[in-house]
Amino acid sequence: MKSEQPPVTETEDSNNIKLTDPVYLKELRVLMLKFATLQLSDEALAEDAVQEALIGALKNAGSFNRRSAMKTWVFAILKNKIADVLRKRQRTVEASRLLRDNEDGENLDELFNSKGFWQVDERPAAWSQPMESVKSEHFWRVFETCLSGLPENQSRLFMMREFIELDSTEICENLSITTSNLHVMLYRARLRLRECLENHWFSEGERS
Amino acid sequence: MNCQQVTRLLSDAQERQLSLKERAALKVHTMMCYGCRNFGQQMGSLRELTREYVKGAQGTSSNEDVADTDKDGENN
Numbered sequence: 199m200k201s202e203q204p205p206v207t208e209t210e211d212s213n214n215i216k217l218t219d220p221v222y223l224k225e226l227r228v229l230m231l232k233f234a235t236l237q238l239s240d241e242a243l244a245e246d247a248v249q250e251a252l253i254g255a256l257k258n259a260g261s262f263n264r265r266s267a268m269k270t271w272v273f274a275i276l277k278n279k280i281a282d283v284l285r286k287r288q289r290t291v292e293a294s295r296l297l298r299d300n301e302d303g304e305n306l307d308e309l310f311n312s313k314g315f316w317q318v319d320e321r322p323a324a325w326s327q328p329m330e331s332v333k334s335e336h337f338w339r340v341f342e343t344c345l346s347g348l349p350e351n352q353s354r355l356f357m358m359r360e361f362i363e364l365d366s367t368e369i370c371e372n373l374s375i376t377t378s379n380l381h382v383m384l385y386r387a388r389l390r391l392r393e394c395l396e397n398h399w400f401s402e403g404e405r406s
Numbered sequence: 407m408n409c410q411q412v413t414r415l416l417s418d419a420q421e422r423q424l425s426l427k428e429r430a431a432l433k434v435h436t437m438m439c440y441g442c443r444n445f446g447q448q449m450g451s452l453r454e455l456t457r458e459y460v461k462g463a464q465g466t467s468s469n470e471d472v473a474d475t476d477k478d479g480e481n482n
């Protein structure tokens with residue numbers, strides 16, 4: 199009966215973390231809800247998607263012993279749920295709302311001079327070994343912060359495209375926006391996101 | 407083309423096949439402009455990084471999990 203108890207350490211990598219850990223579950227749920235709400239812009243739908251994803255994950259909870267694997271798994275299920283909802287839903291987000299971003303005169307002047315060339319201190323630097331970053335928890339916190347710092351509509355479109363991996367045609371049909379609108383929004387999202395990552399990670403990250 | 411137009415094209419290149427003319431103009435510009443050259447590389451990194459985000463930052467043991475998940479969600 200007296201099996202050897204491993205010392206209980208609450209590090210990120212501690213083994214045997216399950217969805218039964220209420221603190222962890224709560225944190226995870228908050229993250230998921232934030233993500234789903236951003237994607238669906240509907241709290242009730244987001245709640246449902248998160249609920250379903252968690253139930254799906256609980257069925258397999260036993261097979262995970264690392265937080266990162268668990269988080270991956272739950273988010274992958276959530277991603278699929280969200281993709282389903284997005285596919286089923288037609289035009290729930292009106293184009294006018296999405297396009298407001300185009301009009302709010304977002305200032306590209308900070309990045310480019312009047313002739314459209316890079317401002318000297320905004321010119322993109324070379325990122326050395328960007329994919330090495332995926333190993334760093336800190337990088338992902340920076341990434342999430344940068345993403346949530348984008349205008350809401352931009353980050354939603356960016357995530358639909360790059361995270362949920364819907365293709366352009368599907369997104370345009372769903373949201374009734376034109377391809378060129380979508381491309382402008384994605385362009386702006388990418389401009390901002392790369393700038394943020396460079397400022398907060400890649401230029402500093404070189405040191406560590 | 408200026409950097410603003412070039413970066414727009416570099417973003418669009420993630421979405422569609424650029425025309426021959428567009429590609430030629432890009433090439434000429436990025437040969438001279440390291441800022442835009444870096445930007446172009448970062449477009450690829452950004453996509454890869456975002457896809458890693460869902461796979462999990464330390465996805466050493468998670469390959470199987472992700473495969474299972476694809477089945478679960480029927481991601482047609």
